[in-house]
Amino acid sequence: MEFKPYNPAEIEPKWQKHWDDNQTFAATNDYSKPKFYGLIEFPYPSGNGLHVGHPRSNTAMDIISRKRRMEGYNVLFPIGWDAFGLPTENYAIKHNIHPAIVTKQNVDHFRQQLKRLGFSFDYSREVDTTDPDYYKWTQWIFLQMFKKGLAYKTTMPINWCTSCKVGLANEEVVGGAVPKNYFPAVEKGLRESMEHGPLAGYPVTGLKAVLYDGSYHDVDSNELSFKMAAAIAYKEGLKNAKPVLLEPVYSLKISVPADYLGDVMGDINKRRGRIMGTDNEGDTSIITAEVPLAEIKTYTMELRSLTRGSGKFVSEFLGYEDVPPMMVDKIIAEAQTKE
Numbered sequence: 001m002e003f004k005p006y007n008p009a010e011i012e013p014k015w016q017k018h019w020d021d022n023q024t025f026a027a028t029n030d031y032s033k034p035k036f037y038g039l040i041e042f043p044y045p046s047g048n049g050l051h052v053g054h055p056r057s058n059t060a061m062d063i064i065s066r067k068r069r070m071e072g073y074n075v076l077f078p079i080g081w082d083a084f085g086l087p088t089e090n091y092a093i094k095h096n097i098h099p100a101i102v103t104k105q106n107v108d109h110f111r112q113q114l115k116r117l118g119f120s121f122d123y124s125r126e127v128d129t130t131d132p133d134y135y136k137w138t139q140w141i142f143l144q145m146f147k148k149g150l151a152y153k154t155t156m157p158i159n160w161c162t163s164c165k166v167g168l169a170n171e172e173v174v175g176g177a178v179p180k181n182y183f184p185a186v187e188k189g190l191r192e193s194m195e196h197g198p199l200a201g202y203p204v205t206g207l208k209a210v211l212y213d214g215s216y217h218d219v220d221s222n223e224l225s226f227k228m229a230a231a232i233a234y235k236e237g238l239k240n241a242k243p244v245l246l247e248p249v250y251s252l253k254i255s256v257p258a259d260y261l262g263d264v265m266g267d268i269n270k271r272r273g274r275i276m277g278t279d280n281e282g283d284t285s286i287i288t289a290e291v292p293l294a295e296i297k298t299y300t301m302e303l304r305s306l307t308r309g310s311g312k313f314v315s316e317f318l319g320y321e322d323v324p325p326m327m328v329d330k331i332i333a334e335a336q337t338k339e
Helices: 008-022 053-070 086-095 099-117 132-147 180-194 223-241 258-270 299-306 325-338
Strands: 035-037 074-076 078-081 122-128 159-161 166-168 246-257 274-281 284-292 312-322
Touching: 008 099, 053 074, 053 099, 074 122, 078 099, 086 099, 086 166, 099 122, 180 223, 246 258, 246 299, 258 274, 258 284, 258 299, 299 312
Parallel strands: 035 074, 078 122
Antiparallel strands: 159 166, 246 284, 246 312, 274 284
8 A cells, every 4th residue: 555755835835724613622601411621721822932831732632622523522721822911012122013903913923833833722711811801800800809918018029020020930040149048038128127218218219220240159158248238239229319309198088167268278288288189078178189297296296286176087098298498407407406
């Protein structure tokens, strides 16, 4: 018997088209069959296309899924794209293309490559994390976690890649001059140094520190030395960082009888405050304002005095703002006098 040489350029496109046209690998609503769910880690569609790690890991699950189909299972083997993230933004910035356009182009390219490899994915159930119909549910899940106190904001060290501008997993960090076990000592040195800032001695906020170089000696290096090195680097770095003096600002919701509205608004202006709006609830006027904390430390008593005991307010921290230039020198001079 004579066999024709295998010609992939001729045979494979033929069957790949047949699979697409007939939805050969689509899961069905046939509840009489046993079910099997095969899932791979969805790839991130970079501009470089697939690398060898993609088909290597996908092939194993593809083999199992095909075997299950032959055994009579109703197989769900979807494909998707983990397409959100800073890598996409960085690529878009580098090539001056909108991230949405970049993502679509990369996804289309990945899909074409995967189909040419012949994987038996169910493309009718494709998942794209940039699709609003998808991420509205991840946002909903996040909100439920936030309501239960399971999602929160914190500060912690990460393995920051200065090239790709993203955080790396520990196993992705290779090389480097400083052993990882000394990272906590570096962080401690920074945190302790931040408690005393260069301007009037106030704590430093909004600091971003990147450990990108260093040296290490098997005998002489220890945690204390790295802690001290971090403190020295911090002081040197601040010289070039051009720090500014900040003050905490609070949002106030003030409730006063309407007769006192003008007096209270004038008083807020004297306290370097900003009137954000006013409203009425019957005979009561509601003033919303933003005021520096330094101007409202004794505001409870002063508001009662101004309104003959009838005014009240609630406050909420908003954030930090630059101290006005005419006040900076005075604050620094007072701090130096106390020292």
